[in-house]
Amino acid sequence: MKEQNQTRNISVGIVASVCALAVAVGGGIALWTNLKSTTTKTSDNSQNLTNPSTQNSPNQTLPVPPPATIDSPDSQLSPFSIQPEPKAVTEKTVELYWVKDSAGEIGLVSSGVKIKAANEPEAILTAAFDRLLSGPENTDVVSAIPEGTKIQALTVENNGVYIDLSEEFTSGGGSASMMGRLGQVIYTASSLEPDVKVWIFVGGKPLEMLGGEGLEVSQPITRQNFQQEFQLN
Template sequence: MKDGQEVRRVSTAVIAGVCGFALVAGGGIAWWTANRSPTAGTQSSAPTTAPALSPSAVESPAVIIPVPPPAPVQVPQAVTPQVQTPQAVTPQVQTPLAVTPKPPQPKPLEQTDTETVQVYWVKGASGKFEAVPTKVAVKQADKPDAALEAAFNSLLAGPNDPTVSSEIPKGTKLRSLSVKNDGVYVDLSAEFTSGGGSNSMTGRLGQVIYTATSLKPNMKVWISVEGKPLELLGGEGLEVAQPSTRQSFDKNFPL
């Protein structure tokens, strides 16, 4: 019995020694491995998690991912640049048109507030009387009656030019004057027939006829004294034609 117990004790001691040796050997190997790895100081001391095992082909069902067909690649066509050939341009020569010069246009007459009429005087030369016209500016009027009235007022007032004279007696007045379709009607006061000889009568008659026709030389003149037609003038009975014109006066009483 003692022999059996001793054998067990020996076996237990051997096992314990072997286990202790194994532990010492394992610790030495671990220390040597840690000191040999270059990244041992930087690696975390956390236990390394074992990677998940991929399921085997038998355990996981097959998954088919559809792959779209590749899109066709369009190759750009080579574009040939079109070179435009410049066309020859023929210069157009314009022939200048003949310009006809326009005749100079007359300047418009300036409108004034006055117009000009002619008053006739007499001038002695070689024993004969000569009718001398003088332009007189009178106030412009719409009717010829007013212009001729202004001319006769100037005539009866007498000339301002000492080289001419008037045979119409002083104090003669214009009683009325009117312009009608058939002529000019002049009515004078009785002083018109007073004094003077035949030359004086001829001169005053010519002054009245020429002044009355200063606007229209071909007009006829009807002469009255105190409202009555003048038939005889002066003591010698100078006959006065009714109506009188410049042509009839020059024929019957040449100055």
């Protein structure tokens, strides 16, 4: 009986020891799990604080690059910053045409003048007409073109020269004056190329009738046409 009681006490002690060990191990595992979870959350929070881009904030927006400034390489590629190369200026002798009364007969005479302008037909002819409209320097000749006449436009195209004069061109004078001023314009406009066709406009409209006497003007007109249609020497 005494031995049975001792055996029962040993068994109970062993069971209690095993239970205590199990509880200790379980508590240790739980503690380790809690520590690991806490460490992981702390690490994640630390990464979120150091890397704001990982936060899922509803107000988060992508960074916007700053606008280009004057010193930006992209702004230097703007077409407005590219300056055109200056055109070469040349000196060229051009024939201007005037009216001369010789023994009661009106004819056209030429005088060579030196023009400084860009080396382009339009620029040269425009400068030539500016000199023509300012009047002759030689007192032996006159201009039949009325004072105040201005060039509104002058272009040189593949098919000829187009010149637009102001309204003053058609004012005053008889038929002889009308023919003289028309010849001055045609011959001066064709001074670079004698056979070129010339279109004449007044106030933006094609010139069809010149003067109160109704001097009819065909368009386009050349030196050859002028000599055939109008009697000027």
